[in-house]
Amino acid sequence: MFKKYLYISASIFLLVMSLAFIGDDKYWTITKEDVKLDFPKDFPKPIYDFKNNTPTPEGFTLGRKLFYDPILSKDSSISCGFCHQRIAAFAHIDHPISHGINGLLGKRNVPPLQNLIWEKEMMWDGGVNNLEVQPISPITNPVEMNEDMGTVIKKLQRSKVYTTMFKTAFGDTLITSQKLLRVLAQFTGLMISSNSRYDKYMRHEDTLSKTELHGLQLFRDKCAQCHKEPLFTDNTYRNNGIAYDSTFKDSGRIKITGDKKDFMKFRVPSLRNVEMTYPYMHDGRFRNLKQVLDHYTQSYTQASHADPILVKGISLTEQDKTDIIAFLKTLTDKTFLYDRRFADPNMVRY
């Protein structure tokens, strides 16, 4: 009798366990549906169109593994995901500037990774002109991952797991930098945020409160010339009144173009998920959104190189600021922040 109970409970236990495993598998498995190119209808045509790099479940899965693997750094200590945290829309919460290999400090705030395929150029100064070549920058930067591209390829070639995964994704075991860069682009390129409450409001699937709506109206009036809907950036470089910091010596876009007019201009960042990406600006100088709005309502002169819109002046009451902040928080996209496709496969599911 006792034996019978033992058998029954053991088999129930096994059944539950295997069900849990099946469930988990589903969580981590990337299907064809998961990598389908399905762009939000109200977004413009993407700039990076995956023409020579159609995402596949195998390619994406490999890109995900690489994104979270410190093997890409010199001493295997830092992965892309170390700096780009999923919960912060792949920015880095609470760090004004990035920390890299051996705790070395970078010069800039880690930006979120979202809607990258609509970006003509990347980085705060637009120095990178194609999503595929972007990872070469952190991999080879001495204060980020400090590795050499040739060595990365050799390290991957020595790994059984990776030769197998590259074979599954590309049909042969030869690992090249192009394949590495393309699978990373499959992974980061599909990071699309288009399901915030704002988006749902625009699609008539949700409503916004009176405060939020007033914030939206003010935003369209005062901010949207630069932070243009629906991407919340017009992809231009502007001086938003940020003062030059003589310790960082970061003068922005001028470093890329050599054009004096570009002194202290930075790429207009998207404000999607801005609630999660604090601190703010290229060097993380503002801790919270209130400080950002206080910055915008200061007065600027021509001499400060500020954009004409700021020289003309943006005036907001304290209530206006509160309302704009309430609106900005409707840009938080929980669907994206908790999207299982982008979770670290080494982590326990949460």
Place this chain on the structure above:
Amino acid sequence: MPKQLNILFIIAALVAAMSFTAPAPSRLVLHFENYVGNLPLKLDSATYKNKLGQTYTVSKFKYYISNIRLCRKGNSSHLDTTVVDGYYLINEEDPASKEIVLKGLPDGKYSSITFTIGVDSLHNCSGAQTGALDPVNAMFWAWNTGYIFLKMEGKSPVSTSPGNLLEFHIGGYRTPYNCIRTITLNMNSVFPLADDVTVSVEIKADLAELFKTPTSIDFSKLSSVTDFHNATTIADNYKDMFSIKQ
């Protein structure tokens, strides 16, 4: 199978094989030979002097050659041009890289060769590339996307850079800092290219020209170019770095 059929098969196979031994295609081999003045370049061990008499050594010398165009006199009197696709990285450290073999060019009397030093703007913007343009070749700027067209590194006692280094990384495809330069060299004597013929052309690249004309470089004032600052000055200097040795 009957014997006769077997023999027939062999004959058929032989005939087929014979008709396939077409004449070998012509080959044009471009040998790039790096010099400093009149001396063949020697990495590390040899000491050279610039126009101002400042001494220097060379530890690295690499550059991209692309968009090769060959001019030949066709049957009529006008010139025909053949464009060769491909990007070639000439690297002093890698002897094989200094030989560009072009096969199957049209027959004709070749009179001049034109090529670009650098990489066209399209290929500076096209994402991840392979072959000579693979970023593993360390001829790629990551922070400001684009290829380094020419890389010369070495040392000079008058250099004020750490370790007395000389570092000339020249690239950039955007105006006004475009460093792509096009070079045309006339063949000293027009050479014929036809089936079964291999012709070698030796192209001399004089590294000393980087620092000579039109702008003489003073290593105590300029020992490092790694972005657009001063890049076009060096590009204008390398424009006349090549000549044909025959």
